[in-house]
Amino acid sequence: MRADRLISILLLLQNNEKLTTKALVQELEVTERTIHRDMEALSAARILVLAERGKLGDWRLLEQYRTKLTGLKEGEIKSLFLSPSFQLLSDLGFTGDY
Incomplete structure (x- = not known):
């Protein structure tokens, strides 16, 4: 699911x-093109992910976008990225208070 993958990338x-990109491809088991589309989706959501050119071509978050999410519960993290449509969440198999 794309939302889960975007959260995983973050x-x-x-x-x-x-x-x-190669490390992300291996970790998430997707294609390079999928990683590039996901990075475009994050940028469209105003989460700036920088691509550094060069032999290794790294991706990184701007420092102002780096935060500690360790205090959040799984449901809270998902609610940051998923549509507030409770019907959509239900259709996707999520239950609980979001």
Whole structure:
């Protein structure tokens, strides 16, 4: 699911200063094109992920976008990224208070 993958990308970038596309592809088991589309989706959501050119081509979050999410529960993190439509959440199999 794309929302889960976007959250995973953010958490990976939170925990690692920089990651290559190759590392993200291996970790998330998707294609390079999928990683690039996901980075575009994050940018569209105004979460700036920088691409650094060069041999390794790293991705990183701007420092102002790095935060500690360790105090949040799983449901709280999902609610930050998912539509507030309770019907949509129900259709996706999520239950509980979001």
